[in-house]
Amino acid sequence: EVxxxxxxxxxxxxxxxxxxxxxxSGFTFSSYWMSWVRQAPGKGLEWVANIKQDGSDKYCVDSxxxxxxxxxxxxxxxxxxxxxxxxxxxxAVYYCARARRYNSASGPTYLDxxxxxxxxxxxx
Amino acid sequence: xxxxxxxPSASGSPGQSVTISxxxxxxxxxxxxxxxxxxxxxxxxxxxMIYEVTKRPSGVPDRFSGSKSxxxxxxxxxxxxxxxxxxxxxxxxxxxxxxxFGGGTKLTVL
Numbered sequence: 001e002v003x004x005x006x007x008x009x010x011x012x013x014x015x016x017x018x019x020x021x022x023x024x025s026g027f028t029f030s031s032y033w034m035s036w037v038r039q040a041p042g043k044g045l046e047w048v049a050n051i052k053q054d055g056s057d058k059y060c061v062d063s064x065x066x067x068x069x070x071x072x073x074x075x076x077x078x079x080x081x082x083x084x085x086x087x088x089x090x091x092a093v094y095y096c097a098r099a100r101r102y103n104s105a106s107g108p109t110y111l112d113x114x115x116x117x118x119x120x121x122x123x124x
Numbered sequence: 125x126x127x128x129x130x131x132p133s134a135s136g137s138p139g140q141s142v143t144i145s146x147x148x149x150x151x152x153x154x155x156x157x158x159x160x161x162x163x164x165x166x167x168x169x170x171x172x173m174i175y176e177v178t179k180r181p182s183g184v185p186d187r188f189s190g191s192k193s194x195x196x197x198x199x200x201x202x203x204x205x206x207x208x209x210x211x212x213x214x215x216x217x218x219x220x221x222x223x224x225f226g227g228g229t230k231l232t233v234l
Binding site for chain 1: 127156158162164169171172175176181213215217220221223224225227228
């Protein structure tokens with residue numbers, strides 16, 4: 001059974017940093033792209049970042065570029081999101097998700113398994 | 125990357141069919157057959173219902189179907205059941221390894 005368990009969320013002041021983790025199990029982690037998606041309170045879903053199987057390619061939404069870094073440790077079946085210079089608008093539940101793609105010519109095109117999410121609150 | 129446009133709400137009675145639209149542009153929905161749909165119950169994680177416009181993952185009832193015409197994709201839920209009441213989100217590949225989501229539609233089963 002595929003399982004994704006996020007951790008690391010919490011309350012942080014504006015300008016602060018937080019590191020989210022996602023523990024994966026039930027599948028060959030190193031064979032899949034992975035993604036982070038967030039959902040602000042009462043709002044819709046927003047894709048945040050993708051990372052390739054071997055970590056060599058990373059992509060993120062413009063609003064977090066230069067502040068957030070996605071990474072992975074295939075030996076530990078772990079996905080991370082390092083969040084720096086946090087802003088109030090980064091307040092959200094952050095989901096880890098397994099990403100799939102149609103073929104090698106495209107990036108990830110859908111997310112087939114999701115974790116339960118971890119809440120990040122940026123407030124003074 | 126701009127969000128895809130979905131109606132904020134939709135509703136139907138048990139047994140009826142409801143269709144939810146998702147409008148994008150020629151650079152996302154219109155450019156690729158990579159539209160997916162997700163169901164989210166309150167306080168829960170999203171669940172994949174449709175991928176690549178029309179495909180259903182294993183375990184998703186065939187009451188759920190997807191389609192696309194031009195820059196607009198649609199999700200149809202037939203034979204509405206109480207448990208279908210949830211928020212539904214569309215998503216599309218937008219090129220350059222980016223994904224874009226819709227704003228979500230709250231489906232109410234009357």
